[in-house]
Structures are given as structure tokens and as C-alpha cells.
Amino acid sequence: MRQQLTLQIDAAEVPTAEALLDLAGAESIALADAGDDPVLEPPPETTPLWPQVTLHAVFSAETALTGIDGLLQRACAARNVKVTVLRDADWQAAIRQVFKARPFGQRIWLAPADDPAVPAGRIGIRLHMGLAFGTGEHPTTALCLDWLDAHVRPGATVLDYGCGSGVLALAALALGASHAWACDNDPQALVATRANAELNGASSRVTILAPEELPAVTADIVAANILAGTLIELAPRLTAHVRPGGALVLAGVLSTQATPVAQAYEPYCTDIAQTADQGWVRLAATRRSASG
Numbered sequence: 412m413r414q415q416l417t418l419q420i421d422a423a424e425v426p427t428a429e430a431l432l433d434l435a436g437a438e439s440i441a442l443a444d445a446g447d448d449p450v451l452e453p454p455p456e457t458t459p460l461w462p463q464v465t466l467h468a469v470f471s472a473e474t475a476l477t478g479i480d481g482l483l484q485r486a487c488a489a490r491n492v493k494v495t496v497l498r499d500a501d502w503q504a505a506i507r508q509v510f511k512a513r514p515f516g517q518r519i520w521l522a523p524a525d526d527p528a529v530p531a532g533r534i535g536i537r538l539h540m541g542l543a544f545g546t547g548e549h550p551t552t553a554l555c556l557d558w559l560d561a562h563v564r565p566g567a568t569v570l571d572y573g574c575g576s577g578v579l580a581l582a583a584l585a586l587g588a589s590h591a592w593a594c595d596n597d598p599q600a601l602v603a604t605r606a607n608a609e610l611n612g613a614s615s616r617v618t619i620l621a622p623e624e625l626p627a628v629t630a631d632i633v634a635a636n637i638l639a640g641t642l643i644e645l646a647p648r649l650t651a652h653v654r655p656g657g658a659l660v661l662a663g664v665l666s667t668q669a670t671p672v673a674q675a676y677e678p679y680c681t682d683i684a685q686t687a688d689q690g691w692v693r694l695a696a697t698r699r700s701a702s703g
Contacts, residue, residue, distance in 0.1 A: 413438070413497040414470045416479070422464050424487035426690035430665055431486060434638055435479055437468040440549070469497065471599075515553060516560025519582055524610055534585045538576055539606050551636050551662040554686060554693035555579050558660050563588055563632065570594075570630040570652050572645075573637040573663075577604030577617070583632065584613045591617045594625050629654040635661050639668035643675040650679035653698040661694040669694065 416437075420428055429440055443465045470476065476494055483489035512522035520533035529535035559579060563569070565587035571580035574593035577600075584591050591613075593604045601619055608614045633653045635642060642649075642661050653659050659680055664672050669692040673683050680696035687693075 412472045414472060414474065414476060415495050415497050416468045416470065416476060416492065417495070418466050418483060418489040418492040420464050420466055420487060420489050422462055424489075425464055425466070426665055427487045428466060428483060428489060430638070431479075431483060432466075432468045433663070435476070436470055436474045438471065439469045441467040443467065472496075515556040515582075518586060519556055519560045521556070521578070521582075536578070536581050536585050537607075537610055538578060538581075539603065539610060550688040550691040551664075551693075552578060554688055554691065555634055555636050555660055555662050556582055558686075558693060558695055559583055559586060559632075559634070562658065565589075567631040568628075570625075570628070570633045572622070572633060572635040572649060572652075573641075574604050574619075575600050575636070577607045577619070579634045579636065580604070580617055581607055581611050581613055583634075584616050585611065588632075589616065592625065592628060592630065593617055593619045594622045596622055625652075628652060630657065632658045632660065635659075635663075637663045639664045639672050642672050646675040646679065650676065650698060655698055655700040657698045659694075659696045659698060661696075662691070664692045664694065666690055666692050668692075 416432070418428070425442070432440055480492035483492055512520065512526050512528070514520055514533060518534050520529050520535045522535060522537050524537050524539045526537070556579070559582050563583050563586040567583065567588045569580060569583040569588045569591040571577065571591060571593045574580055574595045577593050580591035580593040595601055595604070601621065604619050605614070608617050608619065629652055631654060633649055635645070635649055642664065650659060659676065661672060666687055669685055673685070673694055676683060676694070676696055679699055681699055683694055683696040685692050685694055
């Protein structure tokens with residue numbers, strides 16, 4: 412069983428509401444206009460948001476949602492906030508309906524598990540739907556996939572910190588990385604990543620574990636698509652896992668949060684670059700060498 416939280420909101424307040432719902436533990440977020448069928452977050456480089464938006468967020472049955480209505484009303488003037496119970500078949504079917512195969516960058520093709528077709532010139536990654544966050548529909552995931560598509564080289568090693576569905580680790584492996592570590596503090600995410608790794612024939616090349624089990628490895632690329640506050644808190648730990656001269660890719664950051672996140676990483680990194688999409692920002696940086 413799952414819980415679905417539904418509310419109405421002005422389009423300009425969507426990024427704030429999404430950030431709060433992500434922080435509360437939302438497994439998926441969908442947007443809809445009044446009377447229309449819901450669709451997940453619009454694709455990158457488009458802005459088909461309606462002036463008034465109905466937002467649906469799915470949570471596990473165990474997530475405590477007491478008081479979230481008042482928080483949403485105060486933070487972003489949310490209206491008609493209500494929580495309903497969903498049967499598993501209902502919410503999984505809804506996710507399958509709206510998640511469609513699509514390209515990222517020049518090489519990636521992301522598709523549901525039951526869609527094996529891959530266009531010529533693309534590298535396919537398939538995902539089981541409904542298990543964890545990370546289908547590529549949300550701008551934060553899309554920003555990371557676009558970066559990986561442009562920068563992963565054969566033989567690279569990658570750490571996907573806060574892996575969700577494992578999509579970033581699996582995309583890196585499909586693009587030629589030799590090994591990936593995928594960690595998350597949510598057991599459901601680890602289950603999802605294992606299932607998706609098996610689906611993509613990548614089980615032998617990915618180590619899946621909880622953050623406290625992560626050894627003192629250093630990778631060529633560390634990607635973390637989580638939340639701004641957590642990224643700031645984890646700055647010393649995440650950068651310690653990047654080899655000198657390696658790359659750090661951070662997402663889950665609202666445009667208003669980009670400056671403090673960048674400041675937290677400045678002691679460890681150089682060339683911190685920001686890329687924005689629909690109110691969200693990706694930060695990419697280079698790990699400083701031991702001498703500088």
C-alpha cells in the first residue's frame with residue numbers, strides 16, 4: 412500500500428513544493444492540470460506548466476505525513492491538501508503509464524523494463540518502475556544523466572551516492588565505466604538498484620551497499636542527487652571519495668540553494684560550474700589535487 416498526497420498550487424511554487432515533498436520522503440511526484448491526466452515532471456528544455464497545478468506525491472505507507480498540510484500551506488500557499496490510500500497495483504500502473512522511453516544527451520536511451528527497443532546509435536538502460544526515485548523524468552535526474560552522457564569515458568569508476576533506482580550508476584556502466592558503487596540509506600532503494608542492475612546485466616560491475624558500509628574508495632566520478640542540506644553536510648565525505656583531479660556532480664539543489672552548496676565544496680574543489688533547468692541546478696566540479 413502507498414499514500415498519495417494531492418494538492419493545488421500556483422506553477423511558480425512547484426519547485427518549493429517539490430523540495431519539501433522530496434525532503435518528506437516522496438517516492439514519486441506528478442503534475443496535472445485541472446481535468447487532465449497526470450504526467451510526471453516535464454522533459455528538460457520544456458516548460459509546459461499550467462498556471463494552476465495539481466500535484467500528486469506518492470509516499471510509503473509508513474511515512475508520517477502529520478502536519479505536512481500546514482507546512483505546505485505556509486511555505487507555498489498550497490490548497491486542498493489531502494491524503495488518500497493507494498493499492499500497490501494502482502500507483503505502479505500510474506507510474507508505468509506516464510514513464511516513456513526517451514533520450515538523454517547524445518548516447519543514453521532510458522526505457523521501462525518491458526521496452527527493449529533501443530534506437531540506432533543509442534545505449535539502452537532499462538528500469539523497473541515504481542521501486543525508487545530515479546526514472547529520468549525529474550529535472551535533477553535528467554541533469555545528472557546529461558552530464559554523465561557527455562563525460563563518462565571507458566574504464567572510469569563511479570560512485571552514485573543516494574542511488575535511488577540506481578539509474579546514475581547503471582548509466583555510467585552502460586557508457587563504459589568499469590565499476591560503480593551505489594549506496595543509499597533507504598533499503599528500498601538498494602532493492603531497486605539490485606533489481607535494475609540484474610535487468611541490465613550489470614550486477615558483477617556494481618557494488619550496492621548502505622552508506623555506512625562504503626569503504627574508503629576513491630572514484631573518477633562521484634554523483635550525488637540528493638538534497639541541498641545533505642549535500643552541504645556531506646561535503647567532506649563526498650569529496651574524500653573523489654580521486655584528485657576527478658569529477659564531482661551534485662544535484663537536488665534549487666536555484667536559491669546553489670550558492671551555499673557551492674561554497675561548501677570550494678575548499679575541496681575547483682571549477683565549480685552550475686547548470687539550471689526548471690528551477691533546479693546541477694553543480695559539477697573538479698577535486699583539488701593534494702598540493703592545491
